[in-house]
Every structure is written in structure tokens, then in C-alpha cells.
Amino acid sequence: MSEKLRVGVIGATGMVGQRFVTLLENHPWFQVTAVAASKHSAGQKYGEAVEGRWKMGDTPVPAHVKDLTILDAEDVAAVAKEVDFVFSAVHMDKEAIKKLEDEYAKHETPVVSNNSAHRWTPDVPMVVPEINPDHTEVIKYQRERLGTTRGFVAVKPNCSIQSYTPALQAWKKFEPTQALACTYQAISGAGKTLEDAPEIQGNVIPYIEGEEKKSEDEPLKIWGHVDDEKKEIVPADSPVITSQCLRVPVLYGHTVAAFVNFKQNPTKEELIKALEDYSGVPQELGLPSAPKQFIQYLDDDFRPQVRFDVNYENGMGISIGRLRTDKIFDWKFVGLSHNTARGAAGGAIELAELLKAQGYIQAK
Numbered sequence: 103m104s105e106k107l108r109v110g111v112i113g114a115t116g117m118v119g120q121r122f123v124t125l126l127e128n129h130p131w132f133q134v135t136a137v138a139a140s141k142h143s144a145g146q147k148y149g150e151a152v153e154g155r156w157k158m159g160d161t162p163v164p165a166h167v168k169d170l171t172i173l174d175a176e177d178v179a180a181v182a183k184e185v186d187f188v189f190s191a192v193h194m195d196k197e198a199i200k201k202l203e204d205e206y207a208k209h210e211t212p213v214v215s216n217n218s219a220h221r222w223t224p225d226v227p228m229v230v231p232e233i234n235p236d237h238t239e240v241i242k243y244q245r246e247r248l249g250t251t252r253g254f255v256a257v258k259p260n261c262s263i264q265s266y267t268p269a270l271q272a273w274k275k276f277e278p279t280q281a282l283a284c285t286y287q288a289i290s291g292a293g294k295t296l297e298d299a300p301e302i303q304g305n306v307i308p309y310i311e312g313e314e315k316k317s318e319d320e321p322l323k324i325w326g327h328v329d330d331e332k333k334e335i336v337p338a339d340s341p342v343i344t345s346q347c348l349r350v351p352v353l354y355g356h357t358v359a360a361f362v363n364f365k366q367n368p369t370k371e372e373l374i375k376a377l378e379d380y381s382g383v384p385q386e387l388g389l390p391s392a393p394k395q396f397i398q399y400l401d402d403d404f405r406p407q408v409r410f411d412v413n414y415e416n417g418m419g420i421s422i423g424r425l426r427t428d429k430i431f432d433w434k435f436v437g438l439s440h441n442t443a444r445g446a447a448g449g450a451i452e453l454a455e456l457l458k459a460q461g462y463i464q465a466k
């Protein structure tokens with residue numbers, strides 16, 4: 103790789119934005135050349151703007167962004183001229199996010215988004231690179247609609263689904279028909295640390311707004327297909343997923359207690375082998391952020407545990423354990439994924455690497 107691609111982080115001062123700039127330090131393909139946030143932060147040096155609200159623990163503010171002057175995210179022309187593409191992680195009204203991301207695309211600046219606003223736009227691919235890398239084919243239809251030659255929007259799915267969708271994907275050959283997923287989600291998923299959220303200490307909160315619908319529906323778009331006549335992604339209709347999503351006093355790591363029915367009748371050995379053998383395009387291509395082993399199975403009743411397993415493969419791998427038969431469903435298991443690495447910034451960076459490898463993101 104000769105020249106690195108220039109990238110902007112939109113929403114750079116927020117929790118996910120901070121994770122982006124941290125993960126992008128020393129990235130072999132991408133160099134952060136612009137950071138943008140609300141008008142309130144614009145004009146300040148990045149290091150000053152995040153002082154007192156840096157949420158990456160002991161990891162210091164990276165030197166490569168510390169002295170960058172924050173741009174106004176809504177001044178699209180000013181940001182677009184500094185970058186080849188952007189990552190987006192802003193906290194705004196959904197319609198405003200859609201409009202902002204479309205505007206970047208129309209300024210011929212591809213957007214890899216962490217936000218949910220565009221997840222159900224039919225010609226916007228929602229991608230887990232290990233599962234549906236082929237959905238990027240819909241970008242040509244999106245470019246037609248937007249009237250762009252290089253600009254487009256691609257999104258990653260919600261963090262909650264990453265703890266069980268990879269397992270169901272590895273088990274596709276056994277034809278899963280129904281799944282139940284109860285998630286136990288970390289407070290960083292709400293953009294907070296444990297210190298910022300006294301309400302979660304010693305507590306479990308039984309509701310996360312919008313999360314159950316996302317947990318049930320988003321995997322179906324990921325398992326859908328690009329329909330060349332409709333010029334959009336048509337979602338799959340199975341397996342049917344039902345879920346309950348709870349907030350727990352954990353900083354990073356979404357755990358799931360999941361149950362699944364299959365058309366076939368796999369053995370425990372076959373299910374574990376399918377998890378351990380599963381590998382996707384990112385592993386084949388050797389993308390810089392791709393975990394070597396996407397899914398690990400832990401043969402220990404006390405695992406996976408957030409404390410030991412959340413950082414498996416730098417937070418990009420999925421841990422599964424406690425696979426056993428059930429009285430109502432065929433099988434049940436416990437899963438764990440890192441909600442801000444695999445589930446947010448890390449997943450978006452891996453998606454950008456895929457888009458670059460596929461030729462959708464290039465130097466301007």
C-alpha cells in the first residue's frame with residue numbers, strides 16, 4: 103500500500119467517534135485527516151474538545167488527531183474536500199442524519215455509517231463483512247438514485263445482533279427456523295460509562311428503546327439478497343427472531359442467552375464444528391481488522407464471560423458457549439460480542455476495508 107486513504111470522522115467527539123479515532127491510529131490503509139462534530143465543538147482543537155469527556159479509559163487521546171481543528175459536520179463541502187470518505191457516528195434526529203449522510207454521498211464522499219438512520223433504506227447495504235459482503239453490489243443502484251459516481255452510504259447493523267447472528271449464520275446449513283434472543287447489554291451502548299450512569303449501578307433496566315425491533319429485524323436484511331429488478335435488497339423471511347433486550351451494569355460487552363430451532367437435526371459436535379470452521383471474505387482477503395478466528399467455542403460452563411472474553415480477537419471475534427439441548431427449543435447457547443469494537447467502530451472500519459478491497463472506496 104503506497105498512499106493511505108484520507109478519512110474523516112463525523113461525530114468524532116462522541117463515544118463511538120472516540121473509538122473510531124483510537125482504532126484508526128496507525129491503521130495501515132486509512133489516515134484521519136478531518137474530525138467533525140456539532141457547531142458547539144467546531145473550531146476547537148480535538149484534544150481540548152474531548153478534555154473531561156474522554157471515554158477510552160487509560161488509552162490517551164491519539165497524537166494523530168489531538169491537534170486537528172474540529173470542523174462543523176454540517177459544513178459538508180469543507181469536510182469533503184479534506185477526505186476520500188467518512189465514518190459517521192452522530193447523535194441527531196434520524197431524518198437529519200439521513201439528510202446529512204446523503205449530502206456527503208452527493209459530495210462524492212462515501213459514508214460508512216454507524217447510525218441506524220439509513221439501515222432500512224432499501225438500496226443501502228447493511229453489512230457484517232463475514233456474513234453478507236456481496237450486498238455491496240446494491241451500491242450501483244444507490245448511486246443511480248443519488249446521481250453520484252463515487253458517493254454512497256453503507257451501514258453496519260446494530261450492536262445487539264452481533265452476539266447471536268454470527269452463530270445462526272454458521273448454522274445456516276442446518277436451516278434455523280426460529281430463534282429467541284435475550285440480550286444483556288453494556289452501558290457503553292448508550293454512549294455512557296459506568297460513572298456517567300448511576301441509574302445502572304447495582305441494577306438491571308428491562309427496556310432499551312427500539313432495541314428489540316432492531317434485534318429481530320436487522321438479521322433478516324443481512325440474510326436478504328440484492329434484487330436486480332427492484333434495484334434493492336429484499337430481506338429474508340426466516341429464521342423468525344423474537345427478543346428481549348436488557349441493560350446491565352457492564353461497561354463493554356453484550357451477552358445473549360439464545361435459543362434456536364432447526365429444520366435439520368444437527369448434533370452438538372456438528373454445531374461446534376460449524377462455528378469453529380466458519381470463515382468469511384475478510385479472513386480470505388486478510389483485511390487489517392478481520393479476526394483470524396471469527397467465532398470461538400468455549401467448552402466451559404462459566405464462559406463466555408465479559409471479564410475474560412470481551413476482547414477476544416481485539417474485540418472483533420464472537421464467543422459462544424453453553425451449547426445444550428432444550429425442552430422447548432432444539433438448542434440453546436450463550437453468546438458474547440464487544441459492542442463498540444465489533445458492534446460499532448470496529449465493525450464499521452472492517453466494512454470500510456471491505457469496500458476498499460472491493461474497489462468502492464478509492465482516493466479522490
Ligand SMILES: NC(=O)c1ccc[n+]([C@@H]2O[C@H](COP(=O)([O-])OP(=O)(O)OC[C@H]3O[C@@H](n4cnc5c(N)ncnc54)[C@H](OP(=O)(O)O)[C@@H]3O)[C@@H](O)[C@H]2O)c1
Pocket residue numbers: 112113114115116117118119138139140141142143144175176191192193194216217218260261290291292293294441442445446
Ligand atoms: N455507543 C454505542 O455503543 C453505539 C453502538 C452502535 C451505534 N451507536 C450509534 O452511534 C451514534 C453515536 O453514538 P455515541 O454513543 O457516540 O453518541 P454521543 O457520545 O452522544 O456522540 C454524539 C456525536 O454527535 C455529534 N453531534 C451531536 N449533534 C450534532 C449535530 N447537530 N451536528 C453534528 N454533530 C452532532 C456530537 O458532537 P458534540 O460533541 O459537538 O456535541 C458527538 O460528536 C448514535 O447514532 C448511536 O445510536 C452507538
